[in-house]
Amino acid sequence: MADIYSIVTSQQLSYEQKVVALAHAAEDTLSVLPMPERTKYYFEKGVICNLNEGNAPYRPRYIMPDYAKAVRQGVKFLQLDPPQNFDELLTFLQVLYRHVPSITTYPVFLGDLDALIEPFITDLSDEEVKRKLRLFLIYLDRTITDSFCHANLGPQATRAGRLIMEVDRELEQAVPNLTLKYDPAITPDDFAEQAIYTSLCVANPAICNDVLNRNTYDRYGISSCYNILPIAGGSYTLTRLVLPKLAALTDDKEHFLKQLLPEAMRCMADYMSARIRFIVEESGFFESHFLATEGLVERDRFVAMFGLVGLAEAANHFANGKKYGTDAEADAVAEQIMETITAFVNEYECPYCEIANHRLLLHAQVGIDTDYGITSGIRIPVGDEPESIYDHLRHSSRFHRFIPTGCSDILPFDITGKQNPAAVLDIIKGAFSLGQKYIAFYASDSDLVRITGYLVKRSEIDKWNSGQAVLQNTTQLGAPTYASAHLANRKVRGV
Amino acid sequence: MALVRKIIPQSTVDGPGNRTAVFLQGCNIRCAYCHNPETQAIHDAEAREMSVEEVMAEVRKGIPFIRGITVSGGECMLQAAFLTELFAAVRGLSVETGHPLTCLIDSNGTIPFAHHPELMAYCDGVMLDVKAWDADVYHRLTLSPDNEVVKENLRWLLQHDKLTEVRIVCLPQQAVVTTDVADNLRHIADVFAEAGKRVPVRLLRFRPYGVVGELADTPSTSDTEMSDYASLAQSLGLF
Numbered sequence: 223m224a225d226i227y228s229i230v231t232s233q234q235l236s237y238e239q240k241v242v243a244l245a246h247a248a249e250d251t252l253s254v255l256p257m258p259e260r261t262k263y264y265f266e267k268g269v270i271c272n273l274n275e276g277n278a279p280y281r282p283r284y285i286m287p288d289y290a291k292a293v294r295q296g297v298k299f300l301q302l303d304p305p306q307n308f309d310e311l312l313t314f315l316q317v318l319y320r321h322v323p324s325i326t327t328y329p330v331f332l333g334d335l336d337a338l339i340e341p342f343i344t345d346l347s348d349e350e351v352k353r354k355l356r357l358f359l360i361y362l363d364r365t366i367t368d369s370f371c372h373a374n375l376g377p378q379a380t381r382a383g384r385l386i387m388e389v390d391r392e393l394e395q396a397v398p399n400l401t402l403k404y405d406p407a408i409t410p411d412d413f414a415e416q417a418i419y420t421s422l423c424v425a426n427p428a429i430c431n432d433v434l435n436r437n438t439y440d441r442y443g444i445s446s447c448y449n450i451l452p453i454a455g456g457s458y459t460l461t462r463l464v465l466p467k468l469a470a471l472t473d474d475k476e477h478f479l480k481q482l483l484p485e486a487m488r489c490m491a492d493y494m495s496a497r498i499r500f501i502v503e504e505s506g507f508f509e510s511h512f513l514a515t516e517g518l519v520e521r522d523r524f525v526a527m528f529g530l531v532g533l534a535e536a537a538n539h540f541a542n543g544k545k546y547g548t549d550a551e552a553d554a555v556a557e558q559i560m561e562t563i564t565a566f567v568n569e570y571e572c573p574y575c576e577i578a579n580h581r582l583l584l585h586a587q588v589g590i591d592t593d594y595g596i597t598s599g600i601r602i603p604v605g606d607e608p609e610s611i612y613d614h615l616r617h618s619s620r621f622h623r624f625i626p627t628g629c630s631d632i633l634p635f636d637i638t639g640k641q642n643p644a645a646v647l648d649i650i651k652g653a654f655s656l657g658q659k660y661i662a663f664y665a666s667d668s669d670l671v672r673i674t675g676y677l678v679k680r681s682e683i684d685k686w687n688s689g690q691a692v693l694q695n696t697t698q699l700g701a702p703t704y705a706s707a708h709l710a711n712r713k714v715r716g717v
Numbered sequence: 718m719a720l721v722r723k724i725i726p727q728s729t730v731d732g733p734g735n736r737t738a739v740f741l742q743g744c745n746i747r748c749a750y751c752h753n754p755e756t757q758a759i760h761d762a763e764a765r766e767m768s769v770e771e772v773m774a775e776v777r778k779g780i781p782f783i784r785g786i787t788v789s790g791g792e793c794m795l796q797a798a799f800l801t802e803l804f805a806a807v808r809g810l811s812v813e814t815g816h817p818l819t820c821l822i823d824s825n826g827t828i829p830f831a832h833h834p835e836l837m838a839y840c841d842g843v844m845l846d847v848k849a850w851d852a853d854v855y856h857r858l859t860l861s862p863d864n865e866v867v868k869e870n871l872r873w874l875l876q877h878d879k880l881t882e883v884r885i886v887c888l889p890q891q892a893v894v895t896t897d898v899a900d901n902l903r904h905i906a907d908v909f910a911e912a913g914k915r916v917p918v919r920l921l922r923f924r925p926y927g928v929v930g931e932l933a934d935t936p937s938t939s940d941t942e943m944s945d946y947a948s949l950a951q952s953l954g955l956f
């Protein structure tokens with residue numbers, strides 16, 4: 223209860239943030255999920271972490287509505303007819319976004335924004351479109367006060383996409399995150415270069431390897447922190463295995479690989495299955511929520527993300543002082559760990575995950591604010607990066623292949639890249655051809671920085687650190703992470 | 718073998734796209750504004766003798782991330798025979814890996830390209846410094862007797878479709894050594910008009926970093942001057 227009192231009386235939380243925190247506290251008074259002894263043990267050791275998903279899930283964690291379908295058929299529950307012109311479309315989307323639930327209570331996915339907009343702007347001048355887009359994007363940034371929110375662009379070049387990027391450069395906002403789905407055979411170089419230039423100005427969009435990600439399901443979108451999820455579906459849950467905490471329980475690699483890891487994975491998978499069952503069988507979400515009843519999401523298009531974090535530190539723990547990222551021995555241990563995990567998820571059957579063939583899907587979880595000495599997913603720790611960016615990207619490619627529902631690298635680039643986005647594109651093309659799946663970057667001098675996946679403004683971090691309330695929830699997460707993960711020391715890539 | 722000053726595995730300022738840039742030691746002129754004066758001496762303890770194979774080992778590491786290589790200097794054409802071998806090896810690597818690679822030369826234009834047909838067959842293009850048009854101004858800037866060869870090279874490269882871009886370093890008008898950028902631009906425009914061909918002209922701002930001698934304390938060329946030159950270049954159709 224002391225907790226609730228401190229939420230109620232906090233001067234650092236905004237009103238909305240208090241409401242969300244209170245709802246969370248209320249949910250956590252329930253205990254409806256089974257918690258066997260060993261599962262409880264791994265929770266207590268910090269090996270399994272439910273990312274504060276709450277004790278009684280009443281909606282899937284990530285929801286990816288089929289916005290194109292909504293635009294075609296309207297939304298009865300919201301009394302919205304199919305929009306007929308650009309103004310109607312923007313209002314339609316604003317209203318709909320407001321009602322898309324998620325773990326953060328804000329929508330984590332805003333759709334293929336360029337494709338949604340393109341058919342509505344044919345009769346409008348660039349200036350008119352940009353004027354309206356500007357208001358629309360400002361509205362999103364100030365009302366979706368959480369950076370785990372994502373809109374997608376591409377792979378086709380569109381006028382809408384260009385205009386969105388132009389406005390994005392002017393506004394310098396943290397929301398929404400943008401990702402360009404990139405396929406060198408479809409996306410023209412000049413469009414990709416504009417995206418890179420924009421990213422070096424405002425740390426957005428990130429670039430997703432469309433060729434490697436598009437066959438994960440029939441239709442995918444990128445949401446939140448680089449989650450690759452089915453459109454008209456989403457993810458019930460994301461629970462994560464904190465590998466370094468598990469490694470800390472033994473110094474014997476064989477014991478780790480043969481006993482601890484399989485046992486912890488089974489506990490986590492069972493726990494995830496229980497969460498899925500509760501959402502599907504008890505929460506009533508799929509029976510009652512308009513997104514489900516109007517066919518904008520379908521129950522059998524949801525997956526469950528089996529998260530991993532800290533592969534680097536776990537591998538290093540068993541690698542005799544060698545370092546993941548630059549040493550073959552540590553990399554080989556990491557590969558063994560990944561193969562053990564892959565074999566487990568390929569074999570474990572989970573409920574209600576039809577689109578994933580009833581399997582949990584691996585996800586390189588990017589980390590949370592309280593992670594100390596734990597590197598995002600399968601990334602190389604800050605400070606241990608290989609001298610050469612080429613070696614860094616080759617390394618990523620080797621490990622990205624294990625992860626279907628999102629893994630990424632974040633690279634700060636020297637500002638000279640701005641004068642030659644084609645050079646950055648060459649590097650991305652090379653990395654993607656080797657198997658790298660997703661890359662985000664920002665200029666080393668930018669106010670907007672990527673924390674682990676989401677964006678925050680350095681200036682807002684300073685505000686928060688000095689005790690002032692800030693609009694974005696993610697600033698609160700970002701401020702400690704920026705410091706604890708030493709992100710200011712990320713190796714700047716001087717292209 | 719060549720005397721190599723340094724190799725930069727990823728460079729965005731030495732031609733189109735991402736390139737591995739190889740800087741050879743030694744230059745045959747002495748520009749007052751040179752910001753790599755340490756590369757001028759024909760021999761220098763910090764430069765390293767490298768074989769084609771050794772340089773290629775570095776180039777290989779860049780695949781598939783680079784669009785090609787650029788050889789610069791000093792003045793890399795002083796070691797033209799090495800360039801021919803190196804470019805032939807790059808061509809071979811391209812075939813071997815299926816990853817297309819181009820070979821560019823960054824040159825002060827004081828050595829006639831027409832005398833190196835084999836090299837030019839492998840070379841995809843030259844980034845040519847046209848430092849000044851007037852011979853006296855050129856002499857004052859570079860200590861080189863005149864710039865006839867540079868002008869011949871400009872015409873020859875243009876004719877043979879081997880000119881990637883022309884580069885002009887713009888000094889402040891007030892500097893103790895300076896050039897007439899406007900005059901230079903007009904003459905280059907005339908050459909383009911005669912040939913009926915054109916390539917991009919890149920205006921580089923003088924900055925004192927690394928510069929030694931007379932211009933060491935000269936401030937960078939102002940934005941106003943740079944934008945005046947840019948407008949002139951634009952009006953001459955040089956972008």
Ligand code: SF4
Nearest residue numbers: 744746748751791825
């Ligand atoms: S040609 Fe280049 S390397 Fe040689 S002196 Fe001039 S600026 Fe320096």
